[in-house]
Amino acid sequence: MASRPKRLPRVITVRRADYLSPNMIRVTFAGPELEGFPPGHEGANCKLILPREGESREEFETYFAPDGPEEKVHAVRTYTIRSFRPESLELxxxxxxxxxxxxxxxxxxxxxxxxxxxxxxPGPAKLTDFYADWYLIAADLSALPVAEATLEALPADAHGAAVFEVPSKEDIRSITVPKGVEVTWLVQEDVHKPSTAQVDLIRGLDWPSGTVQTCIAGESSVIRALRDYLHNERNVPKKDTYISGYWKIGLIEDQHQQMKRAEAAAVQA
Ligand SMILES: Cc1cc2nc3c(=O)[nH]c(=O)nc-3n(C[C@H](O)[C@H](O)[C@H](O)COP(=O)(O)OP(=O)(O)OC[C@H]3O[C@@H](n4cnc5c(N)ncnc54)[C@H](O)[C@@H]3O)c2cc1C
Structure with a gap:
């Protein structure tokens, strides 16, 4: 039996939930439980602990009281802080x-x-230091929050390319990007079929001279191919690349994280 986490979560409350597009829901949390939440962490990870079907708030909260049960019974998943408004305590x-x-x-x-x-x-914000001549941003829907947060933080005179892969043309949304960043949307209806659309498009881009920084995340096999291209064919230094698998076809998050840990250990061995 797993033991309870060392850090205790905030139990936060939904103010509203709206579909941004057919396959994306924005949930806005609000309330005094967000007092002290650090501003400026857009794009950072957080862990969400999900109540069980039918569980009351009172019962859920007993698990996080200092003398609560030891066992871990709730699913935990990783998500991105899309935005936080400290003045209204909305997340x-x-x-x-x-x-x-x-x-x-x-x-x-x-x-x-x-x-x-x-x-x-939240964890630390992903990209805080922008020094590149050219930026490459790539994301599927799961990584659109980190991509959007990064694009909003880029210097106004940044140049680069942003490639987004979504499951329907109705999921294409207006996104704030610096003028020098060219955006391409790709539509792949079946997200459970391995896709090479982003890799093919990125391989076809005129590769710039100068320093390149990336913010790339999404399905694991797409990420593997892009990582190989960036590091082995384009020799982009690892320190300049944020590139991360956010989910994997056929695996739940715990299995995907386990796979990532095993791969990282194999690289270090
Ligand atoms: C650092 C980080 C930040 C992330 N931020 C976000 C975020 O802001 N928003 C977001 O939506 N996701 C985000 N993800 C991805 C999210 O953690 C996974 O998609 C997670 O698996 C979702 O949990 P679940 O309970 O819905 O599905 P799980 O129980 O984990 O999986 C159930 C099934 O759904 C499939 N599946 C999982 N994700 C997807 C998907 N995106 N599309 C299609 N099938 C899927 C799995 O392969 C599995 O078959 C992030 C991941 C990481 C590592």
Missing amino acids: DIDFVAHGDNGPATRWAQRATEGAFLGLLG
Whole structure:
């Protein structure tokens, strides 16, 4: 039996949940539980602890009381801080609505005012130091929050390319980007079929001279191919690349994280 986490989460409350597009839900949390949440962490990870089906807030909260039960009974999933407004204590997290087969997605698809979950984090913001001549941003829907946060933080005179892969043309949204960043949207309806669309497009880009920084995340096999291209064919130094697998076809998050840890250990061995 796993022991309870060392850090205790905030239990936060939904103010509203809206579909941004057919496959993306923005959940806005608000309330005094967000007092002291650090501003300026857009794009950072957080961990969401999901209540069990039918669980009351009172019962859920007993797990995080100093003398609460030791066992870990709740699913935990990783998400991105999309935005936080300290003046109104409002926090947005964008969820891909990918069906009913995952506890986080199931929770988000049903979330209404007053729903709750546990939040741990945020971790550190992903990209804070912008020094490149050219930026490459690539994301599927799961990574659109980190991509959007990064694009909003880029210097106004930044140049680069942003490539987004979404499951329907209705998921294409207006996104704030610096004038020098060219945006391409790709539509791949079946997200459970391995896709090479982003890799093919990025391979076809005129590769610039000078320093390149990246913010790339999404399905694991796409990330593997892009990492190989950037590091082995384009020799982009690892320190200049944020590139991360956010989910993997056929694996739940715990299995995906386990796979990533095993791969990292194999590289270090
Ligand atoms: C650092 C980081 C930040 C992330 N930020 C976000 C975010 O802001 N928004 C967001 O939506 N996701 C984000 N993700 C991805 C999210 O953690 C995973 O998609 C997670 O698996 C969702 O949990 P679940 O309970 O819905 O599904 P799980 O129980 O983990 O998986 C159930 C099934 O759904 C499939 N699945 C999982 N994710 C997707 C998907 N995106 N599309 C289609 N099928 C999927 C799995 O392969 C599995 O078959 C992030 C991941 C990481 C590592």
